[in-house]
Amino acid sequence: MDNLTHSLVGAVLGQAGLKRITGLAMPALIIGANLPDVDAACFVWLEGTEHLAFRRGITHGPPALVLLPLVLAGLLWAFDRWQSRRGTRPETRLPVRFGWLYAMAFIGCLSHPALDWLNIYGIRLLEPFSSQWFYGDTLFIIDVWLWALLIVSVWLSRRRENAGADWMHPARVGIMAVLGYIGANAGLTWLNHQTRGTMTEPYPQAYISAPVPFAFWRREQIAQFYNGRWISSDWEGADFGHGYANSLASQCRMPDLTEARRTDTQLNAFLFWSRAPFAVRAADGSVILYDARFYDPRARDRFSVALPDVECEELPAP
Known part of the structure; x- marks a missing residue:
């Protein structure tokens, strides 16, 4: 999926309550949700169609999904310590606990291949253990309806948060709506594939x-x-x-x-x-x-x- 979708998924997870677990949880979720796309740097050294064989592979496989969140958590933890030494750390920030920070980055990273699998481009979920491509054929790579559900969910949650009301509920409802939308699209694809369009x-x-x-x-x-x-x-x-x-x-x-x-x-x-x-x-x-x-x-x-x-x-x- 596109990076706006990945970012919004990280944000809605945070607004659903995960950002209360540790300081810097929200950036860990949002950045983590985009982190596997570091493989886009391949455009710098690869030419022509060579990027097709590199993208959605090694940085989307099991080892990367464990190691990339660890690097991100380490950088965010170091950033928090650096701000503390300089006296610029926000007073409202929750204490940063490295273990939970890693968990948030890990959850964000896991959401990335889950979304990428949903379109027809494909993803090598088991790289480097297997180079098999997997295809969900469920959503177009840029889905404006998914954008709408996520944006409204995050906006309502933030608005209620600023008003001092229950801000987690809109985000949780939004997550359920997104899962329902994905499930409905999976059903449409399955039905079309079964009937071959009659x-x-x-x-x-x-x-x-x-x-x-x-x-x-x-x-x-x-x-x-x-x-x-x-x-x-x-x-x-x-x-x-x-x-x-x-x-x-x-x-x-x-x-x-x-x-x-x-x-x-x-x-x-x-x-x-x-x-x-x-x-x-x-x-x-x-x-x-x-x-x-x-x-x-x-x-x-x-x-x-x-x-x-x-x-x-x-x-x-x-």
């Missing part, structure tokens, strides 16, 4: 039910058929078998890239990340690889890789 034969070999922005109740249907062609439709009930959905671009037969990926780091990174790879004919007759989840010819450097030495071969007839 499509008729021939049924697809692979199928992805992808949440779309704004209209949380709808799913983009992404299907691959036995001839290798990927089809997409943004409306449920599309008849894939009779070609009423949209074929993604001018597709080619998927080439055998076993040898090529051993020497081409861009290709290897793309194929390691890709869940729905397909080949498209370039203007010169060569091949460009895309992923059906993120097909956008304008984003060539980010979610695709060009193979100028590979000739496009026609797909077999449906």
Whole structure:
């Protein structure tokens, strides 16, 4: 998910009562909720599609979720001591207890992969023990309805806190509403995946039910058929078998890239990340690889890789 969502989740957890446990609990929760995204620094040293093979991996796995909160807790604890020595520590701050501070940072960090798992991009939850990708297919990566629930919950909680009223209740209700919203979306995805959008034969070999922005109740249907062609439709009930959905671009037969990926780091990174790879004919007759989840010819450097030495071969007839 986006970092605003991660930050709001940390904030609502704090407003639900966790910030009363120890001093600096709120920054531990909010920063901790964003901490696994330190892997975004890979854009500094990686090029092209190589970031796809690095993101949502090692910093989102079990060892990092234990060690990153420890580093954060240590820095916040040192900051509190530094302010005390300078005489600038706020008098209203609760005593900082390192063990509880670590627990808050740990809870914040755990919320991060839980949210990231919910979209179609995927996450390697077990890295470095396993590089398997996991996909929740439940929420779009930026969900404005989730924003609204979280923002209202935090705002109401803060408003009641300033008024001296019970400020934890709105945050706790908000957390329940968020969990209900996520559960409802999981049900919508499951139902769409079970019915395949009520499509008729021939049924697809692979199928992805992808949440779309704004209209949380709808799913983009992404299907691959036995001839290798990927089809997409943004409306449920599309008849894939009779070609009423949209074929993604001018597709080619998927080439055998076993040898090529051993020497081409861009290709290897793309194929390691890709869940729905397909080949498209370039203007010169060569091949460009895309992923059906993120097909956008304008984003060539980010979610695709060009193979100028590979000739496009026609797909077999449906």
